[in-house]
Amino acid sequence: MSDAARLSWPIKIGAAMALIVLLLPVVIVVLAGLNAGDYLTFPPQGLSLRWVIAFIQSETFFDAYLFSLELAAITMVISTIIGTMASVYLARTRFGGAKAMRGLFMSPIVLPGIVLGIALYVFYVSTDIGLARTFTGLLIGHVLVTCPFVIATVTASLVGFDPSLEEAARSLGAGPLQAFRLVTLKIISPAVSAGSIFAFIISFGQFDLSLYLGAQNLTGLPYAMYISLRYKFEPTAAAAGIFAIVLVVLSMVLSSRLINLRKLVARA
């Protein structure tokens, strides 16, 4: 209560406006997904779960949803691992080119997905390395666009990190790896998990890359929705959106539980 009371009203009004901008389309989509009518219309003609059920039964959408989940999970693992490793290097190295390297690793953020998609596709096809229209080929694109988010969050947490802690651990007899694992990794782990959540969400919502790297059986949910809405405006797409939201709510509640547990443990 106290923390909210401290805030002045311009902040509260501004925050409320931002929430409206963020959530109004979401509310519309969720209601449209619960539409009892035949078509994607708003306001809905009564509420029902028929389109949610249609989504689960739909080969196209549900497969695309599972595909997106799988792709995002694998992307998250790879990006988190190589991104965290690179971040540790970038934060600690005295190599003069490190800044340039960081710039390189961050550049997919500013390189439009559509450009990256074309570039990769041209590269796959002209080198004939057998990655065009394959899962691996698409995965590579996803790792490229998610790595910057991992690096940004993890390096940010390492900048404020006091290395004397690790040194202390070593002086207490820990090996270098052990010291790293026990001290550094523990301290940066919130940033690592934030980065990996980012990677997951970015990958799950990635659209532009699929325009060129996707293929039959390699269609994620955003692209499946775009394709489907191009052919027919049906509420199944909106129902699919509900599932995407449910996913993030679940993962947030779960991860906040975990973090709270960690806090409890730390206090004890």
Add this chain to the structure above:
Amino acid sequence: MAVAGTASQLTARSRRGVFGFGWNRLWLLVVPMTLFFIVFFVLPVLSMFALSLDKPAAGTVAAKGDFALTNFIRFFSQPLYYESIFRTVAISIASSVIAAVLGYPLAYLIAKTEHPGRNTFLMILVLASMQLDGVIRLYGLMVLLGDNGLINGSLIRWHVIGSPLPLMYNVFGVIVGDVQITLPFMVLSLIGVIRSIHPSLEEAARSLGASPGQTFRRVILPLSMPGILAGMLLVFALASSSYVVAALMGGWKVWVLPVHIFQQVSNGGHWQFGAAIATILFVVNISAIFVYQAVAARTSGGRI
């Protein structure tokens, strides 16, 4: 200041080579990422640049190396194309400013909400809006902003207006779409920065007699500048490169660079010309980074 201190500490210690991995093997950590980026990022992007300097040949993808500036000449001799640079930049700047103005209060609120349940709830709201697919969210916006949408429909029904307000199928609609899509990124990049501003600074300013407004303007806002600028750069990059927002909210009539690229490559098979426009978009975004760095240097320079 704190950052600078840590950095010098870092280098001082690193010279002694005492912590973490042995110094001689630290570089191993960055090998996977570097190799990955050289093969799957640098090479593809370079080959795309090379392709932009080829003579146009419909349907041909592979670079031939017959150097010609045809594509760039075509681009810069037709207003339909070169004007889209300014349109892209203007839309992206507007989106990043609006996203910053809208996003800051929300980020501030979340950063200052210490109650874990309420904090998680707010984060869920932000992430849920982000997780709901962009394409379908744009549908929600279209329902809202269309000529016969919720806003125009109600206003006409209540006789406030006679004909629909131009809320979409134009630049305005694209900006609204871009703000909606990028706002979560802005909020998330601000939360961390605002949180890292030590509360004691705020208290100090207040105890020296500054009003809450003054404290905010003189202390909090300047200290948030790095986060605001980083968020604006991110929003700029996302907005300038989105095909789907411009296509759907602009009704395929707002010609920004990604729409040209998509139409040239996907529909026309003009890979060389498409690659040239992609190169131009790349240059636009790289320039944005330089502007960002210049502004960032100036604001932080003024602060310290």
Add this chain to the structure above:
Amino acid sequence: MDDRSKAKLNRRTILKGAVAAAASTSVFNINHAWSKDVLWDGKPFDAGGAQLHMAEWGGFWEESVRKYLLPDFEKDFNCKIAWDSSFPWFPKFAAGGPKNPPFALANWNLADMHKTARAGDYFLPLDDVLPNIPNAANLWDFAKVTGLGITWAYGRYTFGYRTDLIDAPIKTFKDFWRPSLVGKRATYVTVNELQMTFFLTACAVYGKDQYDTKAGYEAMKQLAPVKTSDFTGNMQALLERGEIQACVQWDGEMWAMEDRGVKTAQYIWEEQKPLLTQTRTISKYADPVQKKLAFALMDRTLDPKVFSKFAELFYLRPTCKNMDVTPKMTAKGITNTADSIKGFWIPDYQKYLDHSDEIEETVNGIFAG
């Protein structure tokens, strides 16, 4: 059905080993020399679980094809269909080059098909296709006129409109330019075949002939401000939500809307009679097993019983002499006779494509306002 599956069983035992071996080696063999000798005799065969890569529209179209055509087909030929609905296909063909086609079978509107054919030797010429497709013997001539693909269904171009919103019905082609429709009518993005055809028709109606681009540009200018859509499905949604009152469409889409209760009607163009065709091509250098499957799937599509299901669902008109129009369409006065196909016009897409850069740039500029 029963006879067919018996035949399949017999053949399966004989062919299984050989075809399976062929299919498994073909996975690793990316560049297939074009062999004219891939023939199909019209009988079911065992493809040994091979995948047939095809490009086709998505959404309800895909769901229906998956429901009514594919299960039997996959069973009868022991194959799997890999379906790609991420239009446009042209860049996908172009990216791999003719010798490495992404699909063995692709469904097109004519302009995009021509565009692809102009970029390289992608498609098996119709002379080599037709002997392998028994049902193709019944095709009307206009279905084979491109020499590249088989047109297996079509609809006519039309202006669809909302009867409850529009001030008066559209009765002529030029009615679409009525001032009362300013900002309330829509056509397509310039790269969509429907816009190309609309443009060429406007050239012909307002000018000397379809090559009179000056008249066409003027007509497009008079049309602005106009909304644009990228696909017929999206257009349907715009009309349904009342975002627009009238649009360029094809007749089947409008009938479908009408019959499910949306208050719409249409004016089918009479001044010129262009067709929106569904035309399938078979890739020249596709893997032999896939090519054979493509022949078979093409043949199955032209089977009157199979076709009538799609005609029923999508209000498609048949391109075979021996097919009947569905009852729903008979009720709308549609027939399939030598008389009914008279006067059909296929615009000169080749000529359009010669100048497509210029036309598209100009019209994009006009539409952008």
